[in-house]
Every structure is written in structure tokens, then in C-alpha cells.
Amino acid sequence: MSTDRRSFIKHGLAAPFGAALLGKTAAAAAQQRPSAAPASTAQDRPRAPAKVPYKRIATEEAWASREIFEEYRKLLASGPVDPGFEAQWGSLRGGIEGSRIAGKLIELGEPRIADMDAAGIDMQILSLTAPGVQVFDPQTATRLAALSNDQLVEAIRKYPTRYAGLAAVAPQDPSGAAKEIERAMTRLGLKGVIINSHTQGEYLDDQKFWELFEAAEAFNAPIYLHPQTPGPGMLQPYLSRGFERAILGFAHEVAFHTLAIIEAGVFDRFPRLRLVIGHGGEGLPYMLYRIDYMHRRGPRTRPQFAKRLPSEYMRENIYITTSGLAWAPAITMAQSVLGVDRVLYAMDYPYQYDIEEVTLTDEFPISLEDKTKLFQTNAEQVFALKS
Numbered sequence: 001m002s003t004d005r006r007s008f009i010k011h012g013l014a015a016p017f018g019a020a021l022l023g024k025t026a027a028a029a030a031q032q033r034p035s036a037a038p039a040s041t042a043q044d045r046p047r048a049p050a051k052v053p054y055k056r057i058a059t060e061e062a063w064a065s066r067e068i069f070e071e072y073r074k075l076l077a078s079g080p081v082d083p084g085f086e087a088q089w090g091s092l093r094g095g096i097e098g099s100r101i102a103g104k105l106i107e108l109g110e111p112r113i114a115d116m117d118a119a120g121i122d123m124q125i126l127s128l129t130a131p132g133v134q135v136f137d138p139q140t141a142t143r144l145a146a147l148s149n150d151q152l153v154e155a156i157r158k159y160p161t162r163y164a165g166l167a168a169v170a171p172q173d174p175s176g177a178a179k180e181i182e183r184a185m186t187r188l189g190l191k192g193v194i195i196n197s198h199t200q201g202e203y204l205d206d207q208k209f210w211e212l213f214e215a216a217e218a219f220n221a222p223i224y225l226h227p228q229t230p231g232p233g234m235l236q237p238y239l240s241r242g243f244e245r246a247i248l249g250f251a252h253e254v255a256f257h258t259l260a261i262i263e264a265g266v267f268d269r270f271p272r273l274r275l276v277i278g279h280g281g282e283g284l285p286y287m288l289y290r291i292d293y294m295h296r297r298g299p300r301t302r303p304q305f306a307k308r309l310p311s312e313y314m315r316e317n318i319y320i321t322t323s324g325l326a327w328a329p330a331i332t333m334a335q336s337v338l339g340v341d342r343v344l345y346a347m348d349y350p351y352q353y354d355i356e357e358v359t360l361t362d363e364f365p366i367s368l369e370d371k372t373k374l375f376q377t378n379a380e381q382v383f384a385l386k387s
């Protein structure tokens with residue numbers, strides 16, 4: 001990585017400007033950079049992560065089963081599919097073996113552990129990759145969610161110190177999803193729930209899904225709300241510009257979904273419910289002032305509105321992770337508005353497997369105490385992991 005890229009990632013557009021924004025700590029941290037660290041090599045090799053006094057627990061790490069990919073292939077062969085799904089997994093028409101990323105996703109054995117070792121990752125919290133089972137009919141989705149959870153538990157039993165996992169559920173069948181949350185939390189030892197945003201264009205602010213929230217709250221299961229392509233009603237302008245995935249569409253999709261859940265009053269009804277969102281909070285921490293401001297003006301067309309300010313739920317019910325955003329200005333900003341206890345480390349393996357980003361995150365201009373929270377203890381607390 002070039003010195004320019006490293007400086008941009010650590011401080012922002014221009015190092016002095018970024019350092020000024022972050023205050024003295026950033027400038028001091030910049031000066032403390034180990035002078036022996038190579039700026040780049042001929043091969044532009046990533047620096048191996050240093051030994052650190054905290055565990056690195058990565059909290060948004062993807063996997064998939066061969067069975068799910070086979071069902072995706074059947075779906076693709078069955079006729080026209082949602083163009084968002086086509087954009088994400090149309091490549092599977094060429095077979096699972098033809099997709100490098102699909103190969104990485106179904107690998108839960110030694111090759112994945114070796115990637116973790118090379119990146120200095122002690123533990124991955126695994127979740128079924130987007131869109132999970134949410135594209136199927138309710139029966140298929142419920143069956144595949146349970147099968148995936150059983151397979152995930154097998155992998156965790158093989159590597160109990162390296163993996164933990166979140167349960168897949170089928171929101172298409174809210175009662176079935178609630179039962180699966182109970183099974184996952186009481187019998188399987190999973191640590192929460194993964195939901196890959198909309199389910200065939202439907203969002204969880206619709207009360208028909210709230211049985212699922214009730215179960216998550218009752219069994220103390222944090223729900224990781226992970227992106228997928230925007231719902232069918234919003235997709236076209238993104239698709240025509242190539243923005244439907246991680247460059248922008250994913251963040252808009254989850255920011256929209258999260259605010260919809262907040263404003264529907266989900267946290268008023270389920271005050272102990274916890275949501276986790278990735279990618280630095282998908283832009284929401286940065287926008288909170290304006291979101292609160294407009295919330296205070298009240299609903300224009302909606303029949304109801306959350307009782308409190310959106311920022312209050314963000315600070316009490318929602319956690320964010322750093323997945324795909326190894327960028328000090330964004331993450332320290334989120335820590336400053338949400339609190340250091342609410343921001344967790346994630347890599348976004350295998351989609352953004354970038355070893356250098358681990359080092360960049362190690363070098364964030366924050367105290368060792370806050371770094372330990374970021375990488376280790378916040379995840380242990382949110383997902384009830386043994387330290």
C-alpha cells in the first residue's frame with residue numbers, strides 16, 4: 001500500500017486536515033507510527049499485523065453452504081429473478097466452482113483458519129451471506145435456515161475458540177423464525193441472528209414480522225441487520241448506474257431499513273431489543289443531527305412515529321461495526337457520537353479480506369483501552385462470548 005493511501009485511510013483527504021479534525025491525539029498517533037514500518041515494498045505487500053494485547057474478534061464474517069448455492073442455482077434456472085439477486089449471484093449460473101468468492105464462503109475448515117491467522121484474527125462471528133434464505137418461498141427458506149444453522153454449529157464445534165455464529169432465520173414465516181431463534185439461542189449455542197435486510201421487498205417495520213423481534217428480545221439475541229441490494233421498488237436507479245451493491249446501495253438499504261425500524265416504534269415496544277449494523281453504521285452516525293432535527297418536526301404522512309429521538313435508540317439499542325470501513329475519521333466520529341461501547345470491529349471476510357486494514361485499525365488514534373473495546377470486549381459483551 002502506498003504511503004498516500006495509508007495516510008488517507010488514517011486521517012482523511014489530507015493528513016494535516018484529518019489530524020486537525022481528530023485533534024491532538026491523531027497528530028500524536030501519527031508521529032508515533034513505527035518508523036521501521038515499510039511504506040511499501042516492490043510487491044506492495046501488506047504488512048503482517050503486529051502482536052497486540054487484545055483479541056481481534058471480527059463480527060461480520062460471511063459463510064454459505066453448498067446447499068444454499070445449489071438452491072440459488074435452481075432459482076436462477078427457474079426463470080426471471082429479482083434483478084438485485086441476479087446482480088449478487090447470477091455468476092452462480094456458471095457453477096459454484098467457477099466463483100472464487102463462493103468457494104471462500106463455503107470453506108469453514110483450515111484454509112479459512114489460515115486466512116484468519118495471516119490477518120491476526122482470533123475469532124470470526126459467522127453469518128450466512130446475503131441474501132441468505134430470504135429469497136426463497138417460506139417452506140424452503142425455513143428448512144434451509146435450520147439446515148444452515150446445524151451446519152454452522154458443526155463448524156463451531158470443530159473450532160470452538162475460532163468461530164462463533166449467528167442464526168439464519170426466514171422472516172417469510174415469522175412464527176417459524178421466532179421458533180428458530182429460540183432453538184438457536186437455547187439449544188444450538190448461537191449468539192444472535194442474521195437478517196440480510198429486506199425480504200422480497202418487505203421490511204421489518206411491518207408489524208407482521210414483529211413476532212421475530214419479540215423472540216429476539218426474549219432470548220437476548222442481537223439481530224445483525226446486514227445489507228443486500230435495495231428492494232425491488234428502489235433498485236432500478238442503482239442498478240442502471242452499477243451502484244446496487246457495496247459502493248452505495250448496500251449502505252442506503254440498511255440505513256433506510258434501520259430508520260424504518262426505529263420510526264415504526266419497534267424499540268418502544270421491545271426496549272431490550274438490540275440491533276447491530278455494519279459498515280460504520282451505514283452513514284447513520286454522521287447524519288444523526290439532521291435525522292433528529294427532522295424527527296422533531298413530526299410525521300407528515302405516517303400514522304405513528306417513535307416516541308424518542310432516533311439518536312437515543314442509536315445509543316441504547318443499536319451497535320455498529322467497522323466492517324469494510326478501516327478508516328479512522330469515520331470510526332472515531334461514530335465512537336464520539338454513539339459511545340466507545342457501541343462500536344465493534346469487523347473485517348467483512350471474505351469480501352474485503354485486506355490484511356493491511358487490520359494494521360490500519362490497530363493504529364487508530366485511540367487509547368489502548370478503547371481499542372480493546374473495539375476489537376474484543378464490546379463483541380464479547382454484545383454476543384455473550386466467553387473471554
Ligand code: CA
Pocket residue numbers: 060062226323348351
Ligand atoms: Ca458483509
